Amino acid sequence: MRPTLELAEQMTQAACAAAAGAGCLVSAAVVDAGGHLVAFRRMDGAEFAGATIAVDKAYTAAGNRIATLDLREQVAPGGDLAGYYAASGGRFIAFGGGVPLWYDGLVVGAVGVSGASGEQDHAFAGTGAALWEEAAGELDG
């Protein structure tokens, strides 16, 4: 199972709806297992940084099988991954907003959100990822 375009767009819409509900303007992206973009949307008025950062958060989450929020402590000085974000040509991002999508023990994609605080972006991305878990659960059941 993988994030189809139809499901990916439901995820970016859900993430943006959650942001709108919190009064935030964000960009939302879904990438596939290879970290390549499937769907993207930037809310009217959201900053242009989101056009790359939302994608790169999803890329980071898919490529490292971890929520980017959980990278924050690891990349601090002395941490296990200090200096980590210079890897991958600068595309790895170590603050909240990227959430991997799991299926049957494998990461098959990720959601990335950018525009609010790291913790908010993480929560909005989680709203999108919840749709995935629901769809994946139905397939499992």
Add this chain to the structure above:
Amino acid sequence: MRPTLELAEQMTQAACAAAAGAGCLVSAAVVDAGGHLVAFRRMDGAEFAGATIAVDKAYTAAGNRIATLDLREQVAPGGDLAGYYAASGGRFIAFGGGVPLWYDGLVVGAVGVSGASGEQDHAFAGTGAALWEEAAGELDG
């Protein structure tokens, strides 16, 4: 006037519908006047190269105020822009699929499509751009 998210998504959908009608699998992107992504969709089964090339075609069209199909001859050896595509950090693309969106004498965004031949991608992007022209024309009228 500018490409809102709502209109941008209609444009990427129209471009993908035109590709589907021709039996092609593509990615479609819309960028704003600054070349930054507004909306993107990649059809199920479309190659992952489209995730960057469709975006970069739109970026090229917006940044140079020209359909990328029209750059093809200019970048040929001996042409006025030979070697052009190495510029801008390698993001400029000189084959068909990027179409600028005009309003009141200014370029306010662009559509980019990637996945089929350059001429097909150009035509699919044009389907999206036609929606813009219609919307922009209504505002003028």
Add this chain to the structure above:
Amino acid sequence: MRPTLELAEQMTQAACAAAAGAGCLVSAAVVDAGGHLVAFRRMDGAEFAGATIAVDKAYTAAGNRIATLDLREQVAPGGDLAGYYAASGGRFIAFGGGVPLWYDGLVVGAVGVSGASGEQDHAFAGTGAALWEEAAGELDG
């Protein structure tokens, strides 16, 4: 409303004049809403790093809708945006000197200054931005 070339040059001149008054040698840049350069000047004797850093500070401020001075704490280890400056191909800068230009709730450009301390650069950029606010206010009034 947007930063025309004429107004952009007044802003870079004002920022450089403020720096000269403080005995500093700086570079000053103004970018548009998409983060693309409109006007730039480097004072005689100012370090060449300013040729990219002033531009990138303005790019950061426009792309993130925030003064780069205000990013400083967020990017500290453990902060919400730790590792932030590796994003966007290394163009994001998280110390003082970039100031966004607002109009009607949107960021329509930014001023960037580099060459002195982060707090000084922020103040010099603010001198430029003040011209914008004055011009924008007259349009509103």
Add this chain to the structure above:
Amino acid sequence: MRPTLELAEQMTQAACAAAAGAGCLVSAAVVDAGGHLVAFRRMDGAEFAGATIAVDKAYTAAGNRIATLDLREQVAPGGDLAGYYAASGGRFIAFGGGVPLWYDGLVVGAVGVSGASGEQDHAFAGTGAALWEEAAGELDG
């Protein structure tokens, strides 16, 4: 002798005035002997590609001691510099618009113009360079 900010701005203004006289919208840049930006201006309505290409043309001309128009044949397939433009991280540009500034047998800077055809950009840059030659000649005389 070197291109001071004052002289550099006269050069970018002269290049833009020449472009305006020909009905073209361009960006114009002057770099120093190290290829680093001294002054830049983008005419209202000129494409955003000029924000990097005008600078990179000047960078190429300064770094290679040659007008970029004269690189065109050398970079053609089979030419002495085939594939040249991939060097320098993609910053070298091999079509018209970059013109070096000479003094006493050394290149001390360059003018770069982007926005019209390669031959036009070369001519507009030459208008700027002529101011340099005049100023340098007076110092020699």
